[in-house]
Amino acid sequence: MPESFLERVRQAAGAPVLPDLTELDLSNDLHVDRAASALLQRFQAADDVAAFRLLLELTADRLAALAEEAAREQGLAEPADALVAAFVEGLFVDVSPAAGPGSFLARAAAAMRTEAETLVRDIALSDIALDGHHHHGARLDGHAAKARKARKARKEDIQRATRVCFHRLALPYRRALRAKEVEGLAPPAIAQRLAMTPQDAEALIEEAETALAAALERALGGDAP
Amino acid sequence: MTPSKAMVDKLLRGCTSAGQAEMAKLAYQMARTCLSYAEGTTGYIRWFEALRDVTGLRRDIERLERRTGLDIDTDTLPLASPTREFAVASGRSCLDFQERIEGNSTRILYYRALFCRADGAPDEAADRLEHMLRSPLDKAWHAFVQEGRQLTLLGLGRHSEVATISNQMLSGKNDRPIAIFNLATAAAWLGEEAQFRAAAARLRGALAEVSDLPFWERVVSAEAIWFAERLKLDPAAVTKCFSLPSHPSRGPRSET
Numbered sequence: 168m169p170e171s172f173l174e175r176v177r178q179a180a181g182a183p184v185l186p187d188l189t190e191l192d193l194s195n196d197l198h199v200d201r202a203a204s205a206l207l208q209r210f211q212a213a214d215d216v217a218a219f220r221l222l223l224e225l226t227a228d229r230l231a232a233l234a235e236e237a238a239r240e241q242g243l244a245e246p247a248d249a250l251v252a253a254f255v256e257g258l259f260v261d262v263s264p265a266a267g268p269g270s271f272l273a274r275a276a277a278a279m280r281t282e283a284e285t286l287v288r289d290i291a292l293s294d295i296a297l298d299g300h301h302h303h304g305a306r307l308d309g310h311a312a313k314a315r316k317a318r319k320a321r322k323e324d325i326q327r328a329t330r331v332c333f334h335r336l337a338l339p340y341r342r343a344l345r346a347k348e349v350e351g352l353a354p355p356a357i358a359q360r361l362a363m364t365p366q367d368a369e370a371l372i373e374e375a376e377t378a379l380a381a382a383l384e385r386a387l388g389g390d391a392p
Numbered sequence: 393m394t395p396s397k398a399m400v401d402k403l404l405r406g407c408t409s410a411g412q413a414e415m416a417k418l419a420y421q422m423a424r425t426c427l428s429y430a431e432g433t434t435g436y437i438r439w440f441e442a443l444r445d446v447t448g449l450r451r452d453i454e455r456l457e458r459r460t461g462l463d464i465d466t467d468t469l470p471l472a473s474p475t476r477e478f479a480v481a482s483g484r485s486c487l488d489f490q491e492r493i494e495g496n497s498t499r500i501l502y503y504r505a506l507f508c509r510a511d512g513a514p515d516e517a518a519d520r521l522e523h524m525l526r527s528p529l530d531k532a533w534h535a536f537v538q539e540g541r542q543l544t545l546l547g548l549g550r551h552s553e554v555a556t557i558s559n560q561m562l563s564g565k566n567d568r569p570i571a572i573f574n575l576a577t578a579a580a581w582l583g584e585e586a587q588f589r590a591a592a593a594r595l596r597g598a599l600a601e602v603s604d605l606p607f608w609e610r611v612v613s614a615e616a617i618w619f620a621e622r623l624k625l626d627p628a629a630v631t632k633c634f635s636l637p638s639h640p641s642r643g644p645r646s647e648t
Contacts, residue, residue: 214458219407223400252406259407259459260414262452364424369532370499377530 173202176225179218180205196272199225203271207258211265223255226271230254233276237283250279253338285345286334325383332382340375347372411460415453416493419486422449422469423503426483430476430510446470464489480511498524498533502540509544518544535561535568542574546581554578555587567598569608580619588623592633 173191177184184205185191185198192198206222209215234247234254254275333341339361346357358368425443450469457464468485470478484507487500494500501524509517521541529537538561542554558575561568576591599608612634620627 214455216459216461219459220400220404223403227399227403252403255403256407256410260410260456262455366532366536367499370530373530373532 172225175221176202176206179215179221180209181213182209193225196229199229200270200272204268207271208265208268210258211261219259222271226275227251229272230275230279233272234279234283237276237279240280241283241287243283243286249334250282253282254278256338288349328383329379332379335382336375336378339371340378343368343371343375344379408460408462411456412462412493415456415460415462415464416490418449418453418456419464419490420499420503422446422453423483423486423490423507425449426470426474426479426486427503427506427510429470429474429479430483430507432476446474447472462493476510480507483507483510498529498537502533502537505544506540509547514544514548518548518550535571539568539570539574542571546574546577549581551578551581555582555584558591562594567594569595569598572598573608573611576619577615580622583622585623585625588619589633596634 172193173185173188176191180202182205184202188198191202203222203226206218206225209218210222230251231247234250237243237250238247257278333344336344342361343357346352346360352360354365354369354372357372358365361368361371363371421444425446428443429446446469450466450471453464453469454466456462457466465485468482470482474482483503487503487507491497491500501520505517505520505524508514508520518541521537521544524537525534525541538557542557545551545554545557554574555578558571558578561571562575572591572595576588576595579585579588579591595608599605612631616627616630619625620630623630
């Protein structure tokens, strides 16, 4: 990183970031965090995209590492860059009044951990829902056992495909489906949760179901609409 | 140590795309709010939606415009409570903007039709909505469009058509409160007291599963006087026909 990086941060942030330093030590978490927090404040106060870009340049590696850690803690196979993307996109579109200065990296870690936990909870609950269809009947003969094994393999394929397809859906779709299918919320409650009208919530759920069905069709070898 | 430029560019592209989607969402909210001004329903909202104030919406749209670089004609956005004419123009402009981002989606077509109604062209609105109903629509949208058309037809005094549509919509297991209420309204205007009472009773049953009772209490209390006049009944008797489950009244819904 060139020596001028700290100057770039100071100019972009419009503030005397780390005034005692002449150089930004990018291996020092505290330095990076201070600079990142200042850049985020600048972005939120002035919608300054140059500051946001610099924020990403400064922190993208750390965000990736935090996402990997969150994914690993939860045993997620989900590519960690999806967690980073969800976090930074959330920052970019957030136009609510800026919160006061705080640790950027701590905020990022907490947000990505929460997202990872939510994903894992979804997976666990979807497994429970699918397992609920098990039949524990009498002992099966050879032919029936073979058929059951084939059905089980097929079901596992479907489970796996469902998980993968679900996690590839856009975040709003996942939130809508999670609220409906996993938490079992009624449309008015979903609308309230998603801060939208019942009409929009129903339309979103419908779109999400269509998107999931199309993705499953593709994943399982059928023809997508 | 430095992340690759490609990585940062990719993240920024995702952010810009998310920002544009958010702008489309806000433009849509602005269009809906403008519609309520254009139709004069700002103090009495017929739908479940909580509308945002135009000042806050405009501020957020302008902020996202700066962030995404996506140009929106902010001169067309109201600064404060707009006149009917400005609300119509502004709402349509928001829909134009939204269309640039998401194409000619069902919800845009739907609100374009409603703006015809707000702009003094209810016949055109009814035609547009009927045209939408002839095209493939998913189940949820079909119901919304049908209900929007019903309200338009009510405004045109085509009560018999509204009653027919409601009866079609409500056949089977469908118990949508708005369709039932529209049936009650049509029946009242047609002077069909028995049909009105049946619809009111059905609404009562349907609302047992709906959490938004304050909204329906407001709607019923606002309309009771008109129903009473048409049916030559006492307003209290009309309200009793609905006898909604008791719920503490919260007063008028805030729009901010």
